[in-house]
């Protein structure tokens with residue numbers, strides 16, 4: 045039996061489409077974990093990246109923190125957090141957020157730094173307030189890069205959120221963990237396929253957001 | 266509709282810089298005890314070599330740079346006494362690469378300050394469209410984005426954006442330095458026209474002395490370290506540079522460049538050597554001239570010829586020597602008249618009226634005499650003034 049057969053039989057089994065362990069339920073859980081972690085990471089990474097990028101300060105400290113964040117293994121962190129905090133949502137969210145903050149933070153900072161300084165100078169010279177310069181002059185131009193940072197964070201969360209299953213939570217990781225335990229490779233491959241599809245859908249969503257949110261003057265099309 | 270932009274008659278805003286020094290944190294003294302009065306409703310040019318403190322001086326006027334010592338007065342009031350954003354909104358600011366907002370359309374770029382001041386979207390856009398015309402931009406470009414415009418067009422948008430809220434003062438930092446010479450000339454002419462129409466107080470920074478002389482009502486030549494080397498009208502700068510630095514900065518042909526400030530209207534023209542295409546043998550023989558200028562039936566110049574080469578009744582326009590570029594007395598300067606004479610194959614310049622009809626010819630020698638007396642009169646004026 046090859047992989048395609050696994051995929052085929054996993055998805056054609058109607059039992060996999062119903063109940064608490066059905067595809068819609070697991071997919072819903074997975075999307076919820078992803079959104080929660082992404083929103084938390086964005087709530088941390090975006091403001092810090094925007095402000096440090098605007099003032100051009102703290103770039104070194106920032107890349108240090110980001111490198112440290114990247115160096116932490118998500119799975120190890122999960123085990124550690126669960127040991128410390130017990131089972132629950134929090135021990136899962138912490139590694140996911142720590143995974144997602146660095147790309148958001150670093151890309152946002154870099155995006156703001158790479159904005160042409162002359163419109164900013166012109167805006168300041170015409171008496172525009174700093175906050176308005178940040179949001180109305182720099183952000184619209186930095187947006188494509190900022191979105192690409194969010195996108196890679198989202199993709200990483202989608203694939204890493206599978207670890208939730210190791211600590212008895214749901215999500216698509218369930219199929220992989222259970223499948224491995226039960227030596228049910230059909231389930232493992234099915235789960236992995238769903239994760240991959242979700243990652244592709246995420247890519248498509250970000251593409252659509254960039255199409256609508258980025259000005260044609262910046263896209264140059 | 267264009268009238269709504271006109272600054273009311275009467276005094277504009279004058280700027281007084283009083284012993285201002287700027288020392289940057291690293292110790293660089295960019296401007297050193299600079300004092301000068303910038304007259305209202307005129308173009309004052311700050312010119313000097315790169316790094317001499319022009320930008321620093323300009324940016325102290327809108328407080329993008331804070332002086333270390335000294336004061337700057339706007340209409341008699343210290344600029345420190347009003348909120349910095351209020352100050353800046355009363356001054357248009359134009360920079361070298363225009364600094365347009367690339368995510369906004371042209372019309373929205375121009376409408377930025379009016380929108381900031383709380384104007385409605387419609388009113389701000391209407392004003393923006395009006396300004397596009399004022400700076401010579403086709404309003405069909407309104408919905409484009411900056412990347413879809415040429416450098417010269419972008420710079421025009423920059424000027425329109427600075428003028429949008431009708432500020433009395435315009436600060437311009439090398440606004441035309443990044444465009445090619447032909448486009449630059451167009452932008453300079455446009456600025457002079459706008460200044461004539463709107464009567465703004467303009468402070469203009471450039472490193473190009475020719476641009477300074479062309480645009481400036483007053484020209485301040487700065488020396489490295491932010492010292493004022495000379496502050497004078499361009500014609501005076503050319504006739505009597507204050508020191509060797511200014512003289513050197515002006516370049517080797519300042520005598521000829523100064524001719525731009527002398528009108529050609531008083532040149533003595535002669536019509537003796539001018540003959541029509543259907544000239545008779547007597548008309549060809551009569552003028553005791555080495556060269557004859559042949560004109561067509563409307564009086565427009567066709568070309569030069571030696572009298573001996575002309576046969577009455579059979580003058581062939583294609584056999585004539587080029588008449589060169591003609592000048593218009595009264596409109597063109599002595600410099601243009603001299604240039605026409607120098608370029609003419611005969612050494613004679615052709616004068617025409619605004620319709621292109623010949624009003625006379627003038628020799629290099631006559632122009633030379635006019636130059637000598639103009640220079641002499643200029644020196645007398647300076648003696649009276651000084």
Ligand SMILES: Nc1ncnc2c1ncn2[C@@H]1O[C@H](COP(=O)(O)OP(=O)(O)O)[C@@H](O)[C@H]1O
Nearest residue numbers: 289291293295314315316317318319320321322
């Ligand atoms: N922010 C700054 N910090 C330190 N030195 C500066 C700064 N800005 C300009 N300078 C220095 O001040 C001098 C004048 O600069 P500037 O006013 O930009 O000259 P210009 O516009 O005539 O070329 C130069 O020596 C320049 O290096």
Ligand SMILES: [Mg+2]
Nearest residue numbers: 316319320321
């Ligand atoms: Mg400069």
